[in-house]
Amino acid sequence: MSNVRVRFAPSPTGGLHLGGVRTVLYNYLFARKHGGTFVLRIEDTDQNRYVEGAEQYIYDCLEWCGLTPDESPLNPGQYGPYRQSERKHLYHGYAKQLVESGHAYYAFDTPEELEAMRSRHKTESNPTPQYDRTIRTKMRNSLNLPPDEVKALLDAGTPYVIRIKMPEGETVTFIDMIRGEVSFDTNLVDDKVLLKADGMPTYHLAVVVDDYLMKITHAFRGEEWLPSAPVHILLWDYLGWGKHMPQWAHLPLILKPDGHGKLSKRDGERLGFPVFAMNWKDPRTGDETHGFRERGFLPDAFLNILAVLGWNDGTEQEIFSMDELIEKFSMERVHKGGAKFDFEKAKWYNHQYLQRKTDEELAALAKPYIAAQGVDANDNYLQKVAGLIKERCTLLPDFWEQGHFFFKTPESIDGAAIKDKWNDTKKAFFEGWMNSFDNISWSHDALEASFNEQMQVHGLKKGDVLLPLRIMLVGGKFGPGVFDIAAMIGKEETKKRINSAITKVSAS
RNA sequence: GGCGCGUUGGUCAAUCGGCUAAGACGCCUCCCUUUCACGGAGGAAUGACGGGUUCGACUCCCGUACGUGCUACCA
Incomplete structure (x- = not known):
């Protein structure tokens, strides 16, 4: 077992998006390829966004896909707990350490005061003023307030957050496994909140502390995180863990097939294809979003589709078994640009996978769909039917669509x-x-x-x-x-x- | 607005300075099949733009355009 340790760290706020599954897949492939460990960590630091059942749903999706984590809340290793809400006590000390070393500070500004600051400084050319090096001198924080007043505020239990103090005039540079060298001017990055007033860390602090404590060696996440990477890089350094910082890879986004922007569950409903791995019913709204599993996709086909959405091995191969993916995958060959999702090609993959199954396997797969129509077919008959109609089947429900006349007299004829x-x-x-x-x-x-x-x-x-x-x-x-x-x-x-x-x- | 990232056919994409620019999906034509599908054979369709560097640029550099992401006490 190598020391490679990767993690997938979703927040349990809803269904698992296909982009999320791809991130899991890449983590999984990388871990397997290098004989490493794949960790699942639940990032539930925002209790306002807690959604009942979302965590279980994530486990179910991973199980359906066959991407089982080596360590998770359900199967803890030696780096637990694996839910950030259960690690709450860990973060404050690190935040305080940063304050003491001068890299962070207490901020007592109320939400109203922040709001006022933003509207006060908002101009045509600066529509969203940030809490940055120019603004922080005008706010109620431990950088401006006299030490005794800060102490008094703290002693009185005044709500506060801890913010990182972005350095002036520095360039933060790091090597992204996919993009190569990426750099940022610290003057243009704001003082992100590290510890919230409720004592919970924000993502920025938690991701660094947990990746360090869990000995993560390679951190993969969506491209949307790139702009906040300098904050994380600096934190690794300020906490004194620089030499342990994981190698980063920011994965390209999955975009809408039409129009603009990243693919959302709404696009799927609008265009008639699933976006989540499995059906997800939001317990608050009752809204149900469709999943690939219920649409009749095979998990191995689904994974193959995601694997090649942004990655290829440089040959003409299109169909990859899990073993081949593990052998051939490399982060360096992941495409830099975002990719539009093509549902037609996704269906083609599923059709290909269906053709490669034995009649026996197909019969087992089709059985629930036949049974759902009130037909109790025997396995031998089902297998023969499956063999006869499989070329015409793309998605699992097609076994009924294409074969119903084997089981029931047609209700109407042309x-x-x-x-x-x-x-x-x-x-x-x-x-x-x-x-x-x-x-x-x-x-x-x-x-x-x-x-x-x-x-x-x-x-x-x-x-x-x-x-x-x-x-x-x-x-x-x-x-x-x-x-x-x-x-x-x-x-x-x-x-x-x-x-x-x-x-x-x-x-x- | 600022900053980051990106840009090869309709879509996914190969190419790491030699290109008459692969392959796949989708589309079209034909064959097979007196259904549909599968399969087979063809076809249409691509380097955003402008400057460099170079004997040579899709490949390297710069600019522009466009796209996309971020810009919360959300992740």
Whole structure:
């Protein structure tokens, strides 16, 4: 086991976005490839955003994907606790240490005062004034207040936050595994809050403290975190942990297929595709957001889709097994730019994965969808059906869509397509063919042979009766070979469907 | 507005100075199949723009444009 340790650190505020799953995947692949440890840490420092069930939902998603963490709140290692809310007592000391070393300070400004500051300094050219090196001299903080007054305020239990004191005129530079060298001017970064008035750390403090304490060696997160990276880099340094700082990689964003901006769950609902890994029902609003699992995606296909959304191995390979991904993945080959999500290609992947399954596996996968229609098919029959229709199936629910006629008599048939050129000869043909049923073995080949024989008898061609037969049996112009279907559904059912269609066509 | 990051066909993308610019999805045509799908063969479609550097630039540098992210006591 190497010393590589990575972590996925979601905040349990809702469903797990496909971008989040990709971050998990990349963490997982990196850990496996390097024989390291994959940690799941719950970032629940904002109690206002706590959502019932969201944490469990994350576990369920990871389980469905097969991306099980080596250490997590459910399976603690030696670096627990793994929920930040349970680590609350750890952070204050570090924040205080930063104040004492002069890299942070107490700020007593109330939300109202901050609000006032922002509106006071707001101008056309500076629409969002920041609490930065120029503003901090005008606020109520331990940098400006006399020491005894600060002490009095503290002793009186006045609410305060601790802010980082951004240095002046420095350039913070670091090497991102994907982007290479990235640098920031500290004059342009504000004094971020490190410890909130409720005693909880903000992300900025927590991520540094926890990554250090959990001995994280490589930190991967979305590109949206890049602007606050200098704060984290500085914190690692100020806390005296510089040489232990993880290597960073900021992953490109996943964007909307149309329009602009990053992909949100709303886009999925609007464009008709899932954005979350699994269905998520918000307990507060009751709103349900659709997931890939319920849409009928296979977890391995889903993961393959995400793996190549921003990464490729430099060859023409499109389909990768988990073992291949582990072997080939490298952060350096992750694309820098954001990628628009393409649902059509996602479906193509799922179709590919479906084709690679055995009929037995497909039957097991399709069974719940068939059962949901009130059909209790036996496994052997289901397997044969699966083998016959799988090329036509892209998503799991397609097994019913494409194969329902194997289980139930079609409720309605496209009669017009038969009636068009219907005549007594054809009627005689079908009756004659049905009469031959008792004299043949019920198989694809025998059915086809007797069908051809009857065609000769009545002077008909395939084009005259093959399509009508299909419609009689399946209801429309789709499905696998007609004789395969007849062979499967049996003699009585075949006769029943033909007779019913003849009656219907003759009557109208 | 400021700052960061990015920019190869409609989409995902290869290319690490030699390109007549791969491949995949999607689209179109044809073949196979008297259904649909699968499969096969073709096709249309790409380096944002302007300057450098270089024998040579999609590849390196600079600028511009555009896109995107951040700019909370949210993550």
